[in-house]
Amino acid sequence: MQKLDYLKESPSQTAGPYVHIGCTPNFSGIEIYGEDLGAVMKTGPVQGEEITIKGTVYDGMGMALKDALIEIWQADAAGLFASANETRGQADPNFTGWGRSPGDMDTGEFTFETVKPGAVPCVDGRMQAPHISMWIVARGINIGLQTRIYFADEEEANAKDPLLTRLEHQNRVRTLLAKPEGDGVYRFNVHLQGPEETVFFDV
Amino acid sequence: MTDAAPMGGFIPRDRTWQPDALTPPYKTSVKRSPQAALISFPTTLSEETSPVFGHNMLGPLDNDLIHNFAKPGESAIGPRIIVYGRVLDENGRPVPGALVEFWQANAGGRYRHKKEGYLAPLDPNFGGCGRAITGEDGSYEFRTVQPGPYPWPNGMNDWRPAHIHFSIFGHGFAQRLITQMYFEGDPLIPLCPIVGVLKSQEAVDALTAPLDMHRTVPMDARAYKFDMVLRGRRQTYFENRPEGM
Numbered sequence: 001m002q003k004l005d006y007l008k009e010s011p012s013q014t015a016g017p018y019v020h021i022g023c024t025p026n027f028s029g030i031e032i033y034g035e036d037l038g039a040v041m042k043t044g045p046v047q048g049e050e051i052t053i054k055g056t057v058y059d060g061m062g063m064a065l066k067d068a069l070i071e072i073w074q075a076d077a078a079g080l081f082a083s084a085n086e087t088r089g090q091a092d093p094n095f096t097g098w099g100r101s102p103g104d105m106d107t108g109e110f111t112f113e114t115v116k117p118g119a120v121p122c123v124d125g126r127m128q129a130p131h132i133s134m135w136i137v138a139r140g141i142n143i144g145l146q147t148r149i150y151f152a153d154e155e156e157a158n159a160k161d162p163l164l165t166r167l168e169h170q171n172r173v174r175t176l177l178a179k180p181e182g183d184g185v186y187r188f189n190v191h192l193q194g195p196e197e198t199v200f201f202d203v
Numbered sequence: 204m205t206d207a208a209p210m211g212g213f214i215p216r217d218r219t220w221q222p223d224a225l226t227p228p229y230k231t232s233v234k235r236s237p238q239a240a241l242i243s244f245p246t247t248l249s250e251e252t253s254p255v256f257g258h259n260m261l262g263p264l265d266n267d268l269i270h271n272f273a274k275p276g277e278s279a280i281g282p283r284i285i286v287y288g289r290v291l292d293e294n295g296r297p298v299p300g301a302l303v304e305f306w307q308a309n310a311g312g313r314y315r316h317k318k319e320g321y322l323a324p325l326d327p328n329f330g331g332c333g334r335a336i337t338g339e340d341g342s343y344e345f346r347t348v349q350p351g352p353y354p355w356p357n358g359m360n361d362w363r364p365a366h367i368h369f370s371i372f373g374h375g376f377a378q379r380l381i382t383q384m385y386f387e388g389d390p391l392i393p394l395c396p397i398v399g400v401l402k403s404q405e406a407v408d409a410l411t412a413p414l415d416m417h418r419t420v421p422m423d424a425r426a427y428k429f430d431m432v433l434r435g436r437r438q439t440y441f442e443n444r445p446e447g448m
């Protein structure tokens with residue numbers, strides 16, 4: 001028979017302990033480019049609610065990772081993406097939607113100064129609850145881990161979210177919820193393993 | 204997007220081909236690997252979009268690691284090489300405008316990083332990172348010195364083959380990928396526990412760059428070719444989704 005002529009995706013390899021040299025060189029003390037990419041998500045006055053997301057990535061022994069690289073990608077407050085693939089309208093020109101953090105040098109805690117995303121439809125047209133996509137790489141992680149940040153204070157939208165509602169282990173939904181701490185700060189800790197293991201996606 | 208057929212969702216990642224999370228010979232994976240099954244769902248706009256990286260964000264030396272950290276008139280020490288290739292998707296189409304970032308040890312196998320303790324010396328003229336954005340045909344190219352192999356704490360005597368780390372950002376967050384490039388003929392490749400997480404010789408070969416004498420610049424730099432493949436999108440007129448999704 002004929003052969004399908006698809007290529008295979010390049011195999012993933014760990015980002016290793018020195019991913020910050022490549023992806024956030026200024027953070028590593030290597031000043032070649034201007035600022036590190038993804039360090040700033042708001043390039044001017046933005047529409048919507050400005051929030052801060054803080055969190056820490058923990059390994060299976062409860063130790064904070066200090067060598068991770070965390071990226072987030074999200075819609076603006078109106079639910080539009082600042083992307084060439086966005087066909088529904090013009091996203092907020094002062095909001096990139098993309099953040100990248102090497103975590104704090106001493107504690108590993110990541111911080112994203114962003115806006116609360118608007119709702120985005122899924123394939124069948126149903127609305128998804130407001131969420132932020134997250135991608136985590138580090139030494140010891142063979143292929144980037146994908147998860148999502150939802151918001152604990154969006155109970156109504158979360159209760160109807162097509163993805164959250166289909167999780168078999170409903171007691172794990174809480175691992176995907178960022179919790180408000182006041183003053184616009186939300187906490188979203190990630191557990192790579194253990195009883196509080198975060199839900200990760202194959203998407 | 205000049206393709207005849209509209210774009211569907213991303214083709215699911217082949218988890219039988221990609222490495223598993225838990226690979227005990229690579230010890231750090233043991234406590235950093237999720238144990239629950241990944242939750243599968245079709246890509247949505249959140250995964251099918253990505254930021255736009257313009258060529259205008261690049262500095263003139265961003266893709267020249269021999270000079271981008273060197274003092275004026277000086278250059279990094281080591282075997283001069285050119286690394287070039289294309290970023291394609293699984294359908295074999297070029298991915299233009301992809302952000303490709305790379306980082307590596309110097310020619311002695313030493314990284315410029317405060318947590319790095321290998322006794323090989325730093326090169327004052329070598330920073331170790333660069334970046335490029337692919338052209339219309341998905342191509343990229345950079346100049347560097349060939350990195351040295353280095354020992355690392357895992358087993359009692361584990362060495363990384365010479366390698367360059369790559370981060371690739373295509374047109375969808377679902378395509379996000381980090382990998383490593385190895386060099387043809389390196390005897391450390393089959394010994395390395397990180398290479399060992401790959402499930403087949405075919406996968407190892409997919410990350411091994413061949414020497415390309417046709418692209419080699421005589422009396423200057425050897426060339427290695429390294430193509431990368433990102434996830435593709437279904438192409439069909441019969442996509443089961445409402446307009447605009």
Ligand SMILES: [Fe+2]
Pocket residue numbers: 016308363366368
């Ligand atoms: Fe490395």
